[in-house]
Amino acid sequence: MPNFEPVVLTNQCSAHWEQMISAVLPNTLVQSLVAIFLIFIQAVMLNRIAIKHRLTQKMTLFPGMIYIILCSILVENLSLTQFTIGNFFAILALSHSVDIYKKFKPELILFKGGFWLGFAIICSPNYFLLYIPVVGVLISLRTFSIKELFQILVGTFTSLLILLSLQFCFGNAGFIETYLSPTFHIMPLNLNPFITGYLALIGLLILMSIVSYSKFTLKKSLPSKKKIDTLYLILMSSIALVLLNCNESFNILYYLWIPLSILTSMFFIQSKHLILPEIIHLILLVVIINNHFNLLSLI
Numbered sequence: 001m002p003n004f005e006p007v008v009l010t011n012q013c014s015a016h017w018e019q020m021i022s023a024v025l026p027n028t029l030v031q032s033l034v035a036i037f038l039i040f041i042q043a044v045m046l047n048r049i050a051i052k053h054r055l056t057q058k059m060t061l062f063p064g065m066i067y068i069i070l071c072s073i074l075v076e077n078l079s080l081t082q083f084t085i086g087n088f089f090a091i092l093a094l095s096h097s098v099d100i101y102k103k104f105k106p107e108l109i110l111f112k113g114g115f116w117l118g119f120a121i122i123c124s125p126n127y128f129l130l131y132i133p134v135v136g137v138l139i140s141l142r143t144f145s146i147k148e149l150f151q152i153l154v155g156t157f158t159s160l161l162i163l164l165s166l167q168f169c170f171g172n173a174g175f176i177e178t179y180l181s182p183t184f185h186i187m188p189l190n191l192n193p194f195i196t197g198y199l200a201l202i203g204l205l206i207l208m209s210i211v212s213y214s215k216f217t218l219k220k221s222l223p224s225k226k227k228i229d230t231l232y233l234i235l236m237s238s239i240a241l242v243l244l245n246c247n248e249s250f251n252i253l254y255y256l257w258i259p260l261s262i263l264t265s266m267f268f269i270q271s272k273h274l275i276l277p278e279i280i281h282l283i284l285l286v287v288i289i290n291n292h293f294n295l296l297s298l299i
Helices: 015-024 028-052 062-072 082-097 107-123 125-141 146-170 175-179 193-211 213-217 222-243 251-269 275-293
Strands: 184-186 244-246
Touching: 028 062, 028 082, 028 251, 062 251, 062 275, 082 107, 082 125, 082 222, 082 251, 107 125, 107 146, 125 146, 125 222, 125 251, 193 213, 193 222, 193 251, 213 222, 213 251, 222 244, 222 251, 244 251, 251 275
Parallel strands: none
Antiparallel strands: 184 244
16 A cells, blocks of 8 residues: 655745644645645636636636646645645636626725735735736726726735734734745756656647637637736736746746636637547646656656
8 A cells, every 4th residue: 555645845935834834734635635625616716717708619617627737737736835825816816807897886896806916915926917917907898097906906905904914913023024035046957857848838838829819819709808818918927937936846837827727728629629638638647647656757
């Protein structure tokens, strides 16, 4: 009977997050179960966004399935990290941001979008990038208003104020210092074959998404086109993360999975050869099983 080896949390970009998660959930198996549950919930949320806003050509659960696959390729991504938590808040912020079309009084929606975005930013500074698509969708779906932009900012500052208040009450003064000193590094060139193939897969999915833009927006309503543009803004703002890692971890790529899962699903749905996505799905499934259970060494 194989021995269970718990995931060691050396893949956090912040020592504070590692200490906090370990203090709340000391058992690493429980941490992994919570992470898997969060990934599943995030996949459901992405499916809801794609179906509600008619982003895909057909009603399908492909976006969530692809999101789970992308999150599962590397074993370390299934441990509970600041990015597993941050993506939950980022998707919540995105769902509120794209829901402002033709809203007569969008103040509460804008506030909620900024509020959840603030919690994502608390998890990691790279979620500041989400402000680019959030402001972009505000400009494209509505007549731009400084007042409405201010409402988003108020939501963000509210969540940050809650954090500072909790820090003051509990006397934890080290969070801000560790937050402002992230350990992001340029990815080393001496990568093993598996990581090289992993990055090549990401590059291929990004390239497919970019060249398929006109195909994705063909015969779409104007609001749907604007919302697809928002996905591309997230994609463009996150590409630089492919060149970075933190503490030799690739968890910062979680932000990239948000647009890439929906755009990749759109590519597969509109493919003329339906066997293609099935073959790719099977190959990825084999790679994931092999990587998790170390059946065949790829290094």
